[in-house]
Amino acid sequence: DGGITQSPKYLFRKEGQNVTLSCEQNLNHDAMYWYRQDPGQGLRLIYYSQIVNDFQKGDIAEGYSVSREKKESFPLTVTSAQKNPTAFYLCASSYDNGNEQFFGPGTRLTVL
Amino acid sequence: QQPVQSPQAVILREGEDAVINCSSSKALYSVHWYRQKHGEAPVFLMILLKGGEQKGHEKISASFNEKKQQSSLYLTASQLSYSGTYFCGTESLDSNYQLIWGAGTKLIIKP
Numbered sequence A: 001d002g003g004i005t006q007s008p009k010y011l012f013r014k015e016g017q018n019v020t021l022s023c024e025q026n027l028n029h030d031a032m033y034w035y036r037q038d039p040g041q042g043l044r045l046i047y048y049s050q051i052v053n054d055f056q057k058g059d060i061a062e063g064y065s066v067s068r069e070k071k072e073s074f075p076l077t078v079t080s081a082q083k084n085p086t087a088f089y090l091c092a093s094s095y096d097n098g099n100e101q102f103f104g105p106g107t108r109l110t111v112l
Numbered sequence B: 001q002q003p004v005q006s007p008q009a010v011i012l013r014e015g016e017d018a019v020i021n022c023s024s025s026k027a028l029y030s031v032h033w034y035r036q037k038h039g040e041a042p043v044f045l046m047i048l049l050k051g052g053e054q055k056g057h058e059k060i061s062a063s064f065n066e067k068k069q070q071s072s073l074y075l076t077a078s079q080l081s082y083s084g085t086y087f088c089g090t091e092s093l094d095s096n097y098q099l100i101w102g103a104g105t106k107l108i109i110k111p
Helices: none
Strands: A004-007 A010-013 A019-025 A031-037 A043-051 A054-057 A064-066 A076-078 A087-094 A107-111 B004-006 B009-013 B018-023 B028-036 B043-049 B054-056 B061-065 B070-075 B084-092 B105-110
Touching: A004 A087, A010 A019, A019 A031, A019 A087, A019 A107, A043 A064, A076 A087, B004 B084, B009 B018, B018 B084, B018 B105, B028 B061, B028 B070, B043 B061, B043 B070, B070 B084
Parallel strands: A010 A107, B009 B105
Antiparallel strands: A004 A019, A019 A076, A031 A043, A031 A087, A043 A054, A064 A076, A087 A107, B004 B018, B018 B070, B028 B043, B028 B084, B043 B054, B061 B070, B084 B105
16 A cells, blocks of 8 residues: 555654654655644644755754655654754655645654 | 634534635645644645646535635535544745645534
């Protein structure tokens, strides 16, 4: 079955540690996205990538980094520079920009 | 820059109708609608494009007023499965054609 997967589902991190969230898709989509969702809020764009080896900052990129070395994979690293990283992180992909986005199940990150 | 959704929340009885609105101050290229159930990922409902084209599920209806930069999602004869939070995402030149999401409208359907 085609789809988009994220791991882990829950992640706990100590302050000062970097952590990497995985996102993999087998939909053959060119575009991939990372969003952050806080309780009772909409989604905010962290980074997006429209093609392999290229990515752009979204509205809240500070404290985060990404890579897009393969079409299927778009990992997100939450660095110690991110002041308030506790949130629900959603990865999405689409055939190209502007089309329907397919979302992964999300990773809930908690900083202890 | 974030689109404004209204109402923030609505409670319906099964079978009743609801309208959810999304309004932007920007000149929009498209409006996207998604539904999210608690703790789950958002699921695509519809895209409304400037010029009138629509892509989405047959059972969902929506409108896009390009002059007012407003979109409305119409939920008729609501079912229990319609419960969740509805988000609009707006796409414009200002946003580099990336989606800017509203804060959501929580819909509760009671039997």
